Amino acid sequence: MLPFIRSDLVQFNAYKPHPNSASGKAVESSMPLDRLDTNESPFDLPQELKEKLAWMYQHELESNRYPDGGHAQLKSAIAQYVNESAALDNSSFTSANISVGNGSDELIRSLLIATCLRGEGAILVANPTFSMYGILAQTLGIPAIAVGRNAKFEIDLDAAKLAIADRQNPPIRVVFVVHPNSPTANALTAAELEWLRGIPEEILVVIDEAYFEFSQTTAASELLQRSNWIILRTFSKAFRLAAHRVGYAIAHPELIATLEKIRLPYNLPAYSQAAAAIALQNRHDLLATIPQILSERSRLMQALTAYPQFKVYPSAANFIFMQLQQDAIASAPDFLNQLHQQLQASGTLVRQISNGLRITVGTPAENARTLERMRSVVPSQ
Numbered sequence: 521m522l523p524f525i526r527s528d529l530v531q532f533n534a535y536k537p538h539p540n541s542a543s544g545k546a547v548e549s550s551m552p553l554d555r556l557d558t559n560e561s562p563f564d565l566p567q568e569l570k571e572k573l574a575w576m577y578q579h580e581l582e583s584n585r586y587p588d589g590g591h592a593q594l595k596s597a598i599a600q601y602v603n604e605s606a607a608l609d610n611s612s613f614t615s616a617n618i619s620v621g622n623g624s625d626e627l628i629r630s631l632l633i634a635t636c637l638r639g640e641g642a643i644l645v646a647n648p649t650f651s652m653y654g655i656l657a658q659t660l661g662i663p664a665i666a667v668g669r670n671a672k673f674e675i676d677l678d679a680a681k682l683a684i685a686d687r688q689n690p691p692i693r694v695v696f697v698v699h700p701n702s703p704t705a706n707a708l709t710a711a712e713l714e715w716l717r718g719i720p721e722e723i724l725v726v727i728d729e730a731y732f733e734f735s736q737t738t739a740a741s742e743l744l745q746r747s748n749w750i751i752l753r754t755f756s757k758a759f760r761l762a763a764h765r766v767g768y769a770i771a772h773p774e775l776i777a778t779l780e781k782i783r784l785p786y787n788l789p790a791y792s793q794a795a796a797a798i799a800l801q802n803r804h805d806l807l808a809t810i811p812q813i814l815s816e817r818s819r820l821m822q823a824l825t826a827y828p829q830f831k832v833y834p835s836a837a838n839f840i841f842m843q844l845q846q847d848a849i850a851s852a853p854d855f856l857n858q859l860h861q862q863l864q865a866s867g868t869l870v871r872q873i874s875n876g877l878r879i880t881v882g883t884p885a886e887n888a889r890t891l892e893r894m895r896s897v898v899p900s901q
């Protein structure tokens with residue numbers, strides 16, 4: 521350990537993009553992997569849009585100049601999309617309600633800096649959930665308090681209320697929920713939303729809608745009345761731009777102004793801003809792949825549910841979470857590991873997490889291979 525490094529950082533590991541794959545390769549290294557472990561869209565940007573971007577790069581972007589540090593155009597296009605996505609009129613949300621980040625990961629970190637740093641607050645999460653909240657909190661020395669979920673992965677609201685009422689030191693300042701949740705794919709229930717509405721105003725409620733385009737359920741219209749709510753969304757999933765790292769926050773202008781204060785000046789490269797703007801202009805075409813992804817999800821779900829060994833959970837997102845039935849675990853305790861490894865060895869990468877597998881819905885061909893490989897590695901009864 522270097523003597524000048526903060527002592528609490530010793531215990532941390534760097535983030536691994538594909539945590540379960542040592543090499544990132546299938547057994548035969550020439551075989552391309554079906555990467556169904558990180559929940560991106562399986563569809564690249566259409567060729568015409570890539571050409572348009574390439575044209576902009578050649579003729580319009582000045583590579584010697586800093587990018588637009590205020591994201592003015594992009595913010596106003598995003599505000600328009602947010603209004604449309606929540607069936608609100610055009611003037612409901614404006615640029616003043618939007619902050620743009622280098623992925624929503626950056627916005628999560630900015631929120632933590634703005635709320636909890638200097639020992640002023642802790643965060644509350646309900647596990648299993650997106651791991652970045654806890655990881656980023658810990659790297660800033662911010663305590664992360666975790667409550668559990670029931671058998672349907674609904675948040676243990678009694679435990680959550682107790683944790684908030686407990687007035688620990690430091691007190692909970694931020695509650696993070698994902699709508700729909702990852703890795704479990706369930707959207708917030710009416711009871712969970714009711715709990716969020718009752719959370720006192722001195723606590724920030726972060727609703728991460730990374731999978732909004734798949735679920736089509738959003739808290740955006742309600743956010744207009746709630747100064748302590750913020751919604752995070754991303755271009756990394758349905759918008760097919762994970763390579764460009766663009767995320768955004770929707771909130772009350774005062775909260776947005778605070779995020780802008782702590783943001784790095786030129787956090788979003790010009791090329792990424794251009795890509796996000798083009799994606800928004802062409803949103804109807806880009807999002808037209810969603811019905812196909814949802815019907816592929818049903819097909820996968822149906823086929824996986826047919827296995828007596830599997831417990832497959834409902835999904836409101838572009839991925840499926842499954843665990844093993846108790847008797848399957850009892851008869852073969854290592855079955856989940858084997859399943860994960862054999863799928864990978866045969867060319868399908870999925871995420872092993874929370875005693876289960878999280879499988880991203882891929883292209884029809886990828887999904888067909890997933891099912892075929894599953895058939896060859898799961899013993900028939």
Ligand SMILES: *Cc1c(COP(=O)(O)O)cnc(C)c1O
Binds near residue numbers: 623754766
């Ligand atoms: C994928 C994902 C994100 C997106 O993160 P980016 O940094 O925008 O790529 C955010 N939250 C959740 C829950 C996700 O699954």
